[in-house]
Amino acid sequence: MLLSSRRAFSVMTLAALAGLGAAAHAQEVLRVAASPVPHAEILEFVRPQLKAQGVDLQVRVFNDYVQPNLAVSDKQLDANFFQNRPYLESFNKDRKTDIVEVPNSDVHIEPFGAYSQKIRKASELREGAVVAIPSDPSNSGRALSLLAREGLIKLKDPSNIKSTARDIVSNPKKLVIRELESAQLPRALPDVDLALINTNYALEAKLDPGKDALFIESGQKSPYANFIASRKDNASSPAVTKLVAALHTPEVRKFIQDKYKGAVIPAF
Template identity: 65%
Template structure:
């Protein structure tokens, strides 16, 4: 009788362990990343994976949580940001196989002017304070002819790399999440689309100018090197690359988010 009880307990323990192995914890910023992940939850559940989405409001903690093995993967960033983060924080996070999902065209917003032609000399421009997104903002300003950069091919220029500034623009570097709140305090703000959408800004209507769909800043799914090729993450990517997800992105975001698959 004792052997049968122990055997039953062992089977129950194995079943519990198998169930735990199918829990996939993914960090994301709320819009659009968490919304897209929550959309594929039912599909993954049907495949035996319990997708748990953990929402964050910044760009640092989602990477640290994965690096520290608190979470399995994250979905919020592009490759230039990941490269810069790994270099600065001495982490070894990687893009998972076939990890590209979508592009969020980066835009410029203002509460003071309706047309970029009305931007005054000496205007204050708010840009993200991290190297990759700050550089992305400066590249977009350069494409508008507002400034010129020392190395046009660099993806991570800083305000120190501005070699021509005919309008004497002043740059204010802020945490990316804070940029929408700074709109009333600056003349122009370059804002990541996820934060623009959260602030009820419509990138296709409210942005004075915006990146094209050919942007190199594709949003990716990231994991640790030791689990990037796991079966559960592979199933997550299959779900994220489905025709249903592509249609969901097109219908919900109406050009503010563009599928990259």
């Protein structure tokens, strides 16, 4: 009887120790929404580092700019990585959401470019040419600013990054501005004369911004850095803090530089 009691005690002790070991290795789950390229690729690069720090990074890929914010706002996901400040400000205002930028979380800049399958340089644009730009307010203003920089149009206030088509004061070639959802712009290339495309969608469409863009933004002093966004209740959580730190390493900087070769520029 005594041996049975000892044996039972040993089994219970081993089970308890096993439970403690499992608890010690438990991973905190961090669910992050991201665009496929480059955001999800960068997140996958830091996944092993986070795992070693006790964070199970789960990346959910989205192909649009609306659902990643809604999923965070509705607490389906913890954070997202796909957007810049002008877009987030516009989204919160339009959707009555309260997504916040995680402090000091800028990761990279994606210079915005103009692409065409019909011409080789901007000066070849015909009168009445159709130019496709993103339909969301922040990116449409960005596209118009780039057109103005190239001298194709003039804007009422060139410094206003939220300009709309109504702010065009001069359009010498009578360009027809067509607004489309950002994700549709690469597919629209055969049907328009020029399309201004976000770099993440250009890369997904196998366009090389360095070679294929007729003209492109400078990456210097850009207000369009992409960062980690979250809700106020978890923007400073330990897991999110570890994610930001993991994204701000020399290894990530080198990964961005080597993989994207100037199409994506580190912002830290």
